[in-house]
Amino acid sequence: MDGMLAYFIAFLLGLLSYSFVRRGTRKPWQRARLPPGSMGWPYLGETLQLYSQDPNIFFANKQERYGEIFKSHILGCPCVMLASPEAAKFVLATQAHMFKPTYPKSKENLIGPSALFFHQGDYHLRLRKLIQGSLSPDAIRALVPSIDSLAVSLLNSWASGRVINAFQEMKKFSFEVGILLIFGHLDARHREELRKNYCQVDKGYNSFPTNIPGTPYKKALLARKRLSTTLCEIISERKERRLVGKDVLGCLLNYRDDKGEVLSDDRISDNIIGVLFAAQDTIASAMTWILKYLHDDPKLLEAVKAEQKMISETKNKGGNRSLTWMHTRNMPLTYKVVQESLRMASIISFTFREAVADVEYKGYLIPKGWKVMPLFRNIHHNPEFFPDPQRFDPSRFEVTLKPNTFMPFGSGVHACPGNELAKLEILIIIHHLVTKFRWHVVGSHDGIQYCPFPVPMHGLPARFSKESTS
Structure with a gap:
């Protein structure tokens, strides 16, 4: 009897052990479940629901219903x-x-296809390290006088009394800064060729992708070929003159893989266009929102003016009419306004990733091949991290934030390498705006349009005039 009992106990222990081992070796999809949520209609999924309303409302409603992890089917x-x-x-x-x-x-x-942000692994790491070299503190510091000059020139062109589209004008500024970052000095002919064709590519970027002649996408593809031709000319001239330089083009010409191979001209072109793309719309959108937020809060605008006028007085006493790097490091209130604008507007509302294998997270399965979307805007507008999140309040940034609650430039190995340059551009243009100009927004102040980044309605039409010096 004792032998039978011992045998039975051994059998049970073996069975439990086998079950435990089997459970531990199961594939993720065998022990995890998909997150809650709706997949919508066959094929269409929930794409129509997303694009028939404010995307932020769509995502917020989903989070309220399903929690912080949910599934959907989009695009x-x-x-x-x-x-x-x-x-x-x-x-x-x-x-x-x-x-x-x-x-x-x-x-x-x-x-x-060779642009930096489409890749990961060794190619991405090597290329990112090179491009970051052109965005080092020393490199950015050297750009301040040129960016300052560009800002003054652009703003002076607004002061004619005409109504301007603030977003489109800001795009001109960010494009010129992008050219400066990539090439340093560039002759007028090449600059105009790049501007004209890049604008055509930009117009077709979010259009329906069809090769039918005359459509925005087809026009964009043709413009993209012309861009490559112009860029190859510039690259050839730089090689012939053996001018490497510390700008982005110089860094790309310095690239070597583990076999000592250099980048082809096509790969260099892809990455130049990628930098232009990353440097334009997002920064222009952020600067446009700051215009609106300051316009809508006269008390805050006066406080920012007071801070910037003190910097102007410091410049005048020093006999330096241009901003310096040190001036931009001494704008605490203005910097908080920039941060709060980036939080409120959340220009990059989310980003796309794709699971390269089945992944389990907090008991949920993320299947291989599924898209994964960290929702920056939802995090930036979560009242747990930012009380009364719809209120514009720069003082939020007087205290240390909880980690990973503020990610206006992304996070990790694919975070925007140009974030410090972007903030520098914004600080410089704010300085000249508030010390030398007044502006009045024309029409309704409310509403958001997506193209694809959030922008005040109609690009924030506004009329500018120079501040009286009397």
Whole structure:
């Protein structure tokens, strides 16, 4: 009897042990479940629901209903959406190797498949390190006088009394700064060729991707070929003159892989266009929102003016009419306004990644091939991290924020390498705006349009005039 009992106990222990081992070796999809959520209609998914309303309302309603992890089906792709700081860190930083950057093929065709932000791994790391060299503190500091001059020239052109589209004008400024960053000095002919064709590519970037002649996308593809031709001319001239330089082009010409191979002209072109793309719309959108926020809060505008006028007085006493790097480091209130504007507007509302294998997160399955979307805007507008999140309040940034709750430039290995340059541009243009100009927004102040980044309605039409010096 004792032998039978011992045998039975051994059998039970073996069975439990086998079950435990089996459970531990199961594939993720065998022990985890998909996040809650709706996949919508067959093929269409929830794309129509997303684009028939404010996308922010769509995502906020989903989070309220399902929590901080939920699934959907958008633009023909099954997606898992993440609205917590911890989840965003998991995807973008701690487990970034499990999630590759992903973009529609039509957009890769317009920018160029070799552009930095389409890649991960060794190519991405080497290229990013080189480009960061052109964005080092010393390199950015050297750009201040030129950016200052560009800002003054642009703003003076606004003061004619005509109504301007603030967003489109800001795009001109950010484009010129991008040219400066990439090439340093560039002759007028090449600059105009790049501007004209890049604008055509920009117009077709978010259009329906069809090769039918005359459509915005087809025109953009043709303009993209012309861009490549112009860029190859510039690259050839730089090589002939053996001028490497410390600008982005110089850094790209310095690239070597582990076999000592250099980048082809086409790969260099792709990355130049990628930098132009990254440097333009997002920064222009941010600067346009700051114009609106300051316009809508006269008391805050006066406080920013007072800070900037003190800097002007310091410049005059020093006999230096241009801003310096040190001046831009001494704008505490203005810097908080920039940060709060980036939080409120959340220009990059979310980013796309794709799971390269089945991944389990907090008991949920993220299947291989599914898109993963960290929702920056949802995090930036979460009242747990930012009380009364719809109120514009720069004082929020007087205290240390919880980690991963403020990510206006992304996070991890794919975070925007040009974030310090972007903030520098914004600080310089604010300085000249508030010390030398007045502006009045024309028409309704409310409403948001997406193109694809959020912009005040109609690009914020405004009329500018020079501040009286009497």
